Amino acid sequence: MPDINQLSVLEGSENSSTNGMQKRLAAIRSSQDRCSLLFESLNGVIGELEDNYKLSSDKGSSDECSSDKSSNNGSSRKNKSLSPILLKKSSDNEFSAYDDRYPMTDPFDSSLVVIGPSGTSIGRHFYNTIQWSSSSAATRQLLVNIFPGEVLATHTLTGKPSPAFLGRERPSKDQLDPAKTTDIVYIVTNKCGVSAREVRATITTKCADSAKKYRKKRMTF
Amino acid sequence: MPDINQLSVLEGSENSSTNGMQKRLAAIRSSQDRCSLLFESLNGVIGELEDNYKLSSDKGSSDECSSDKSSNNGSSRKNKSLSPILLKKSSDNEFSAYDDRYPMTDPFDSSLVVIGPSGTSIGRHFYNTIQWSSSSAATRQLLVNIFPGEVLATHTLTGKPSPAFLGRERPSKDQLDPAKTTDIVYIVTNKCGVSAREVRATITTKCADSAKKYRKKRMTF
DNA sequence: GTTCCAATTGGAA
DNA sequence: GTTCCAATTGGAA
Numbered sequence: 001m002p003d004i005n006q007l008s009v010l011e012g013s014e015n016s017s018t019n020g021m022q023k024r025l026a027a028i029r030s031s032q033d034r035c036s037l038l039f040e041s042l043n044g045v046i047g048e049l050e051d052n053y054k055l056s057s058d059k060g061s062s063d064e065c066s067s068d069k070s071s072n073n074g075s076s077r078k079n080k081s082l083s084p085i086l087l088k089k090s091s092d093n094e095f096s097a098y099d100d101r102y103p104m105t106d107p108f109d110s111s112l113v114v115i116g117p118s119g120t121s122i123g124r125h126f127y128n129t130i131q132w133s134s135s136s137a138a139t140r141q142l143l144v145n146i147f148p149g150e151v152l153a154t155h156t157l158t159g160k161p162s163p164a165f166l167g168r169e170r171p172s173k174d175q176l177d178p179a180k181t182t183d184i185v186y187i188v189t190n191k192c193g194v195s196a197r198e199v200r201a202t203i204t205t206k207c208a209d210s211a212k213k214y215r216k217k218r219m220t221f
Numbered sequence: 222m223p224d225i226n227q228l229s230v231l232e233g234s235e236n237s238s239t240n241g242m243q244k245r246l247a248a249i250r251s252s253q254d255r256c257s258l259l260f261e262s263l264n265g266v267i268g269e270l271e272d273n274y275k276l277s278s279d280k281g282s283s284d285e286c287s288s289d290k291s292s293n294n295g296s297s298r299k300n301k302s303l304s305p306i307l308l309k310k311s312s313d314n315e316f317s318a319y320d321d322r323y324p325m326t327d328p329f330d331s332s333l334v335v336i337g338p339s340g341t342s343i344g345r346h347f348y349n350t351i352q353w354s355s356s357s358a359a360t361r362q363l364l365v366n367i368f369p370g371e372v373l374a375t376h377t378l379t380g381k382p383s384p385a386f387l388g389r390e391r392p393s394k395d396q397l398d399p400a401k402t403t404d405i406v407y408i409v410t411n412k413c414g415v416s417a418r419e420v421r422a423t424i425t426t427k428c429a430d431s432a433k434k435y436r437k438k439r440m441t442f
Numbered sequence: 443g444t445t446c447c448a449a450t451t452g453g454a455a
Numbered sequence: 456g457t458t459c460c461a462a463t464t465g466g467a468a
């Protein structure tokens with residue numbers, strides 16, 4: 001969560017800040033992390049309950065067709081009451097840096113949704129299919145939508161070689177466009193209430209898995 | 222949320238902290254208060270969803286309800302059905318099968334505290350010094366208290382070799398006593414509200430760091 | 443077919 | 456001096 005990291009600025013501005021203060025900040029940070037986890041947990045519960053509810057209330061409709069959701073009468077009330085609260089939660093969860101403008105509709109193309117301050121945009125339809133109830137699923141969905149599979153296979157989060165493979169270097173990989181990855185981290189941390197660390201780990205793993213996939217393809221030649 | 226309450230301790234011991242810092246801390250505190258409110262709100266949503274769900278699906282739902290659910294009578298149903306879901310979710314986050322008995326005083330030695338179902342015990346005085354506000358700090362404190370430094374340096378969580386170093390094997394390491402590591406995971410997940418994954422990652426890292434330390438010592442010979 | 447796990451590393455924080 | 460980061464791997468889940 002970006003806001004917490006910003007707290008480190010404090011240390012710079014105050015030369016008098018003590019070790020004790022560091023500890024306090026660490027304590028705050030970790031309790032906020034726990035908050036995030038709890039949010040995720042609650043989100044999961046809500047998603048589950050909602051799924052059950054939908055399942056039994058209107059059996060025919062598939063889950064995530066959201067486009068015509070707003071046109072529902074009566075029964076849509078429950079859906080409606082759910083979303084705003086969840087959104088409110090997300091924004092409040094980001095104690096500071098959260099910018100209410102994102103996600104926002106692309107001002108030049110209403111079929112696009114801008115997901116973060118760096119301006120990364122994705123299709124609205126795809127956006128509506130993202131499973132925010134799982135931060136790793138959401139992260140991976142965003143990755144495969146934003147980057148071609150081969151880019152994922154040939155790039156990494158940082159572009160740096162593994163320190164564990166020094167002197168045994170693998171073909172070096174470029175860095176995924178940082179503007180896009182930071183926007184992914186931005187939207188997932190905000191929508192799912194998880195730490196940036198977690199999202200970044202998922203990106204790292206997804207790249208590794210993609211590379212593995214392409215490596216296998218090569219083997220078959 | 223116990224963690225947030227613990228933060229109030231911060232106020233007790235401020236000596237050098239500046240006015241600006243106070244304000245920032247106040248801001249954090251208030252946002253955490255908001256957090257608490259949101260939890261209540263989310264809980265309300267869950268209740269509402271569940272009521273709706275109950276209302277519309279009183280016909281043998283198939284989901285993951287436990288075996289004894291069918292034996293419930295009408296009135297107890299709502300309370301009972303919500304809890305399992307929350308518990309289930311919780312266990313995903315490793316608040317898991319929380320057993321109120323732990324931590325407990327060692328029945329044979331009141332100076333010891335048993336931290337988990339496997340019976341790992343630690344000194345009461347040490348127990349009282351654990352920083353539960355940081356899951357990684359708490360995990361590391363427990364590790365160094367329970368295992369000698371050299372054991373940490375020569376063991377790993379699983380005892381398995383790194384798959385990334387096949388054909389280039391490092392001297393193999395034994396597995397840390399699983400009874401003890403599971404108890405560490407148990408107590409930290411419960412006290413800090415973090416996932417088992419996170420605690421296990423910290424254990425892995427601590428072992429790696431310890432091994433590094435001892436490796437350096439060797440280098441100096 | 444995809445996601446997740448954890449051991450290892452050097453250096454950054 | 457210690458903790459944290461992320462790339463890489465094979466296989467488990």
